[in-house]
Amino acid sequence: MTDQITDRAPSDPQPEDGGGRRDPLSMLFQPGAWRIEKRLVVRPWHEFITLIAALVAAVAIIAGLVLVIGKSPADSFAALYNGAFGTRESTLETLVQATPLILTGLAAAIAFRAGVWNIGGEGQFFAGVMGTWFVYDLWGGLPAPLLFVLMFIFAALAGAAWASVASGLLVRYGTNEILTTVMLNFVILYILSYLLAGPWQSPDTFYYQTQRMADNTYLPRFFSVSRLHWGFAIALLAALAVYWLIRRTTLGYEIRGIGSNMVASRYKGIRVGTVTLATMAISGALAGIAGFGELLGLHHRVQLDIAEGIGFTGIIIALVARLHPLGVIVAAILFGALVNGSTAMQYETGIPKALVFVIEGTTLALVLIAAMVSRYRIRKTG
Amino acid sequence: MTETILAVDRVTKRFPGVIANDAVTVDIRRGEIHCVLGENGAGKTTLADVLYGVYRPDEGTVTLNGEPLELHTPRDAIAAGIGMVHQHFELVPPMSVVENVVIGTSASQWLDLSEVRDRLNEFFHNYDVEIDPDAEVGRLSVGEQQWVEIFKTLYFGVEVLILDEPTAVLTPQGVQELFRILRRMRDEGLTIILITHKLKEVMELSDRVTVLRLGKVVGTVNTADVQMRDLAQMMVGREVLFQFDKERSDPGEPVLEVDGIHLPSVTGRGSLKGLSLTVCAGEVVGLAGVSGNGQNALFDALVGVEKPSSGDIRIGGVDTAELSANRIAQLGMASVPADRIAQGLLMDFKVKENLVLGRHRSNTFSRGGLLNRGAIDGFASKSIEGFDIRTPSASQSTRTLSGGNLQKVIMARELSGEPKLLVAHQPTRGLDISASEYVRRRLLEERDRGAAVLLMSEDLDEIFQLSDRIAVIYDGRIVSETTPEQADLESLGLSMAGADSVDVGSAS
Numbered sequence: 001m002t003d004q005i006t007d008r009a010p011s012d013p014q015p016e017d018g019g020g021r022r023d024p025l026s027m028l029f030q031p032g033a034w035r036i037e038k039r040l041v042v043r044p045w046h047e048f049i050t051l052i053a054a055l056v057a058a059v060a061i062i063a064g065l066v067l068v069i070g071k072s073p074a075d076s077f078a079a080l081y082n083g084a085f086g087t088r089e090s091t092l093e094t095l096v097q098a099t100p101l102i103l104t105g106l107a108a109a110i111a112f113r114a115g116v117w118n119i120g121g122e123g124q125f126f127a128g129v130m131g132t133w134f135v136y137d138l139w140g141g142l143p144a145p146l147l148f149v150l151m152f153i154f155a156a157l158a159g160a161a162w163a164s165v166a167s168g169l170l171v172r173y174g175t176n177e178i179l180t181t182v183m184l185n186f187v188i189l190y191i192l193s194y195l196l197a198g199p200w201q202s203p204d205t206f207y208y209q210t211q212r213m214a215d216n217t218y219l220p221r222f223f224s225v226s227r228l229h230w231g232f233a234i235a236l237l238a239a240l241a242v243y244w245l246i247r248r249t250t251l252g253y254e255i256r257g258i259g260s261n262m263v264a265s266r267y268k269g270i271r272v273g274t275v276t277l278a279t280m281a282i283s284g285a286l287a288g289i290a291g292f293g294e295l296l297g298l299h300h301r302v303q304l305d306i307a308e309g310i311g312f313t314g315i316i317i318a319l320v321a322r323l324h325p326l327g328v329i330v331a332a333i334l335f336g337a338l339v340n341g342s343t344a345m346q347y348e349t350g351i352p353k354a355l356v357f358v359i360e361g362t363t364l365a366l367v368l369i370a371a372m373v374s375r376y377r378i379r380k381t382g
Numbered sequence: 383m384t385e386t387i388l389a390v391d392r393v394t395k396r397f398p399g400v401i402a403n404d405a406v407t408v409d410i411r412r413g414e415i416h417c418v419l420g421e422n423g424a425g426k427t428t429l430a431d432v433l434y435g436v437y438r439p440d441e442g443t444v445t446l447n448g449e450p451l452e453l454h455t456p457r458d459a460i461a462a463g464i465g466m467v468h469q470h471f472e473l474v475p476p477m478s479v480v481e482n483v484v485i486g487t488s489a490s491q492w493l494d495l496s497e498v499r500d501r502l503n504e505f506f507h508n509y510d511v512e513i514d515p516d517a518e519v520g521r522l523s524v525g526e527q528q529w530v531e532i533f534k535t536l537y538f539g540v541e542v543l544i545l546d547e548p549t550a551v552l553t554p555q556g557v558q559e560l561f562r563i564l565r566r567m568r569d570e571g572l573t574i575i576l577i578t579h580k581l582k583e584v585m586e587l588s589d590r591v592t593v594l595r596l597g598k599v600v601g602t603v604n605t606a607d608v609q610m611r612d613l614a615q616m617m618v619g620r621e622v623l624f625q626f627d628k629e630r631s632d633p634g635e636p637v638l639e640v641d642g643i644h645l646p647s648v649t650g651r652g653s654l655k656g657l658s659l660t661v662c663a664g665e666v667v668g669l670a671g672v673s674g675n676g677q678n679a680l681f682d683a684l685v686g687v688e689k690p691s692s693g694d695i696r697i698g699g700v701d702t703a704e705l706s707a708n709r710i711a712q713l714g715m716a717s718v719p720a721d722r723i724a725q726g727l728l729m730d731f732k733v734k735e736n737l738v739l740g741r742h743r744s745n746t747f748s749r750g751g752l753l754n755r756g757a758i759d760g761f762a763s764k765s766i767e768g769f770d771i772r773t774p775s776a777s778q779s780t781r782t783l784s785g786g787n788l789q790k791v792i793m794a795r796e797l798s799g800e801p802k803l804l805v806a807h808q809p810t811r812g813l814d815i816s817a818s819e820y821v822r823r824r825l826l827e828e829r830d831r832g833a834a835v836l837l838m839s840e841d842l843d844e845i846f847q848l849s850d851r852i853a854v855i856y857d858g859r860i861v862s863e864t865t866p867e868q869a870d871l872e873s874l875g876l877s878m879a880g881a882d883s884v885d886v887g888s889a890s
Contacts, residue, residue: 248752248753248755249751249752249753250742250743250748250751250752250753251751253735253742253753254742256728256730256731257728257731257739260728260729260730260731261724261727261728261729261730263724263725264719264724264725264726264727264728264739265728266687266707267685267687267707267717267719267725267726268707268711268726268739268740269686269706269707269708269709269710269711269740270708270740271706271708
């Protein structure tokens with residue numbers, strides 16, 4: 001058995017590989033009679049326990065940081081929590097923050113499920129914003145329902161098209177999609193800079209921004225007191241749709257298939273290139289729809305700082321949610337709460353808002369470590 | 383010459399479901415070239431890994447120069463004086479030869495590269511090897527990279543050098559050059575252990591040879607005392623043949639016609655050089671051959687994931703040149719890949735999902751782009767029962783299944799469509815006896831049903847048991863054809879080793 005051909009997909013663990021030979025962790029730790037080895041099956045409760053442990057560890061580390069600054073961790077966490085969920089208004093505002101994150105989180109999750117590393121959510125978000133504005137700019141006089149539908153479709157198409165630049169290069173030439181998606185983020189930002197300094201610039205300002213959109217293009221809000229708009233409902237529906245797509249459709253089966261084992265998928269007749277293109281188009285469309293929601297729900301004019309890293313945070317959310325579409329909702333609300341609560345924390349305790357980025361980064365690192373740790377066990381060997 | 387340097391005493395190493403080394407005892411003498419010969423899966427590499435500290439033996443001991451060896455890692459092995467060159471090199475391509483040599487040392491951070499360079503130059507000069515120590519390793523030929531690996535090991539001052547299938551990546555000329563260097567090293571006192579399954583190399587190079595079969599030592603002999611056919615017999619071991627009550631076949635129309643296909647080796651899965659082969663309905667054609675002679679490339683070409691650069695493949699008379707893997711499967715071709723985990727299954731998927739892989743878009747299992755879960759569940763429970771797949775449920779993660787059950791999942795999936803053509807590559811590799819028997823019986827049932835079966839196997843017993851005709855593949859071509867009745871093991875073994883091939887004869 002050890003003479004077997006080693007032509008395996010890199011991500012494919014080898015259950016019969018008793019010694020864990022190509023396994024860096026077990027090569028590293030071989031202390032006497034104890035050894036760390038790969039689990040054959042990772043059960044949900046393994047993952048759950050390590051996830052909880054990671055979150056507890058993240059809280060502990062952040063508490064330590066707050067102590068170093070010379071503040072009380074308890075007060076700070078209380079301020080953070082109250083800012084995020086303390087009142088009905090703050091809870092609703094947390095959901096406002098979570099809305100685009102759900103969509104960009106889904107965008108990353110579906111691509112990662114297929115093993116395609118779309119790091120271009122930010123750029124595809126911009127594409128969605130631009131697609132929306134493009135329709136408004138051209139056909140702003142159309143009746144509102146029709147205009148909404150057109151703006152939605154164009155936002156999704158623009159996001160999909162921008163993502164497809166990277167996936168097209170990947171499928172056709174094997175270009176690394178991580179590099180292309182990252183760089184396309186910059187490209188579209190500069191295209192937008194040009195448009196905002198030229199054709200799309202509002203005539204009554206020197207700022208790089210468009211005119212304010214007409215009131216009838218505002219996404220309706222749920223409660224008069226909050227900014228929570230229909231984009232949140234769209235995001236929830238999108239999460240359900242992605243869940244359904246992945247579990248119930250043949251395309252979803254193939255997306256998971258190429259992500260699980262591209263070689264075997266190819267041998268069994270799945271068109272890896274086609275599925276990759278489809279996945280990236282869906283992923284880009286989701287990020288584009290996030291742009292649509294933010295523009296029509298909150299900003300109502302196109303500016304360069306409209307994204308605020310929403311596309312990148314989506315990547316973190318997807319990973320924290322272990323690429324589960326419904327988990328993305330939970331993770332996005334968690335991160336939305338961080339963003340929202342941190343303002344109150346800064347106001348009440350004087351801790352800089354930037355701590356949120358530390359929290360995000362720490363949480364991601366620990367969750368990723370937890371994901372790996374849950375795949376191993378420590379066993380006593382004879 | 384008779385002093386024992388390395389003594390392996392009743393070493394046993396078990397893996398889940400298989401005993402890779404079963405009380406293996408070998409004495410390696412100082413200053414000899416000792417070949418360890420055996421078929422794939424005989425336990426050669428496991429033995430080497432035990433000697434190199436990759437695995438620890440479950441039982442038994444290894445002594446070096448009379449001292450018991452306690453190896454925890456390869457680093458311990460190197461410190462003790464045992465070095466190993468793997469089939470896959472462990473070099474850093476963008477770095478220079480010198481840098482690659484020092485990279486494994488834990489010397490102080492102030493490295494004196496010029497001293498290393500001088501020593502390397504001395505080595506190279508000594509062995510008439512022309513390599514620039516400052517050359518980038520990635521730009522060297524495969525043969526030169528192998529020398530760097532060998533010299534790297536020597537630089538650590540090892541006494542025993544283990545080489546795992548070193549000639550697999552070399553041209554015939556490269557092999558001769560390697561052998562020349564190895565002989566020189568032996569003459570200067572180095573002990574060399576060479577892992578191989580190539581009889582010719584053993585005969586040409588070694589002083590003594592130990593033959594392994596199914597994890598056990600068949601014997602250790604002086605190379606000068608034996609003929610190639612003796613070794614072939616020891617290696618293959620005819621007496622364990624199982625008997626199947628096999629009806630004579632009644633071949634019908636040709637189903638698979640392969641006509642002079644060439645496939646360059648771009649994917650590292652071997653190449654085809656004008657291979658032709660016909661398999662008719664209702665017969666099993668056994669394709670015998672040592673691994674690495676084009677079996678992988680042939681499998682890829684038949685399945686349709688690689689397209690031959692010239693020549694034709696016809697299935698049921700239809701040319702498959704322009705067809706996707708999916709369309710080829712729809713012609714009635716089923717395939718059982720050699721590496722079931724890497725090529726045949728999605729280990730993250732549920733058992734029932736794997737049972738429909740490839741047919742998940744068919745009308746049976748989907749409707750309007752949606753998976754037909756009822757049909758999939760029904761088919762899964764039928765398959766699990768019909769093929770006796772041992773799994774707690776159809777929704778179980780495939781990863782938890784044993785090797786035999788994984789193969790049953792693939793068999794159930796591939797045979798469910800009543801294929802016209804079945805291509806099985808190493809269908810019983812790594813399986814225990816009962817699972818192997820089950821798979822073999824199923825293959826014969828397919829034949830009796832009227833399917834054309836192409837069985838590619840390195841297990842000659844299996845080939846003899848199941849085949850109606852036997853073809854031998856060597857270096858990307860069919861070099862001989864025979865029947866089990868006419869064939870004798872020795873001539874078959876020789877032809878698998880390339881004795882029939884004109885090319886090899888002239889190169890050596």
